[in-house]
Amino acid sequence: MSRKPCCVGEGLKKGAWTIEEDKKLISYLHEHGEGGWRDIPQKAGLKRCGKSCRLRWANYLKPDIKRGEFSYEEEQIIIMLHASRGNKWSVIARHLPKRTDNEIKNYWNTNLRKRLIDQGNDPLTHKPLASTPEPATPKTSDLQDDSNPSNLDEQYSHSGSMSPESLPLSSNSCNILEISNSDETPRNYGSFNSKKLSSTSELLNKVATRAASMGNIISASMEGTLIPSTTLSPPCLNDGLSETSHFQMDEFDIDMNFDFNNSEHDFSEFLEQFSNNAAEEADNIIGYDQDLLFSDVSSTRVDEDGMTNIPGWSNYLLDDSEFSYDTNQD
DNA sequence: AAGTCGTTCAACCGCTTTGTC
C-alpha cells in the first residue's frame, strides 16, 4: 500500500556531499542536462539516490544561485510575502531571483522569525504576541471572493495569514522594523519610543496596509486565484499574467504598472513605485523625513553578471575550467 | 584545553502535485 521509498538502502550514501561527488554531478549535468534524475546517479557514477542529486543541484550547485547574506530589501520582501502567504517558501522564492526556497526557509527560521519574536510579534500571524489572546482567525482579504472557499482562506488558516494592520512593521506595540534616519541601509531592528511614533506608526500602518494588500494581489495573481473585485479597475490581473498589468486600487489610490510576465525582476521595481507612492504621501505627514522600508528596494535586483559575487561554494566550480553553464538549459 | 551549549544550514524525509502512458 505504501509507496516504496525512493532512497532505500542498497549502499546509497547519505550525508554531506564531497567535492568529488559534486564534480561528478556537475559534469554529468553539464553534458546531459537536467531531467531523468532516477538514472543520473548510476550514469554519473554516484552512490546517491536521484532525489538527493536533484536537491543537491537545485539547492546548491546550480550556477544561477545567489548565496550569502540577504539584503535588507530581500528581508523586507520575505517578511511581506510571509505575512500574506505564510510558509509558502517556493512562492516567496519566486520573488527573490536566485534564492532557493530552502535558503529562504532557513533564513526565516534562523533570523527573521527570531527577530519578529524579539519584537514581540507572533512569527506565524505577524501580530503582536500580547494582543492575540485567541487563535488568529483567518481574515479574508477584500480581494477574495467569499464564494470561493477553496482558495486562500484555507491556506491562511494554518499558514499564518494576517490582516494588513498586523504587519510586523505596523504593530500596535510600536515594535517595528527599523527605519533608517540617513541614507544608510538599516541595520538594527530596535523598538521605538511610542510617543515619537504616533505619526510614524500611522504612516507605517498605511504603508504596511498597502504592502499586505499588494502582496495578496501579487500572490493571488501568480497562483491564479485572484478574484476580480471592485478594488481593481480593469484591465484586471487575472488575465493570465500575460502582459503588463495596470494597477489602480481605488482603496489606496495606487496607480502603477507591473509586468507580471517578468515578475521576478520587476517586482522590486514595482515595490519601488509602491514606495515612491507612499513617500509622496509621507511628505504630507508632519514633515516626516521618510526613508522607509522600501526606500532602497530599487537595488533589490540581483546582479546579472553571473557568479562573480557568489562566495565560497562556487569557487571550485569556477576553478573547473571545463565547466561552463549553459543558461539555455534553464 | 576541554566540555557544553546554541546556532546555522545542507540534507533528508515523507507527503502532495503534476505529468505521462
Place this chain on the structure above:
DNA sequence: AGACAAAGCGGTTGAACGACT
C-alpha cells in the same frame, strides 16, 4: 480513469562550527 514515476514542497534532522564557561 487509473497507475506509476518524477518533481515539488515544507518540516525536520543532525553535523559542523563558534561562543562561552
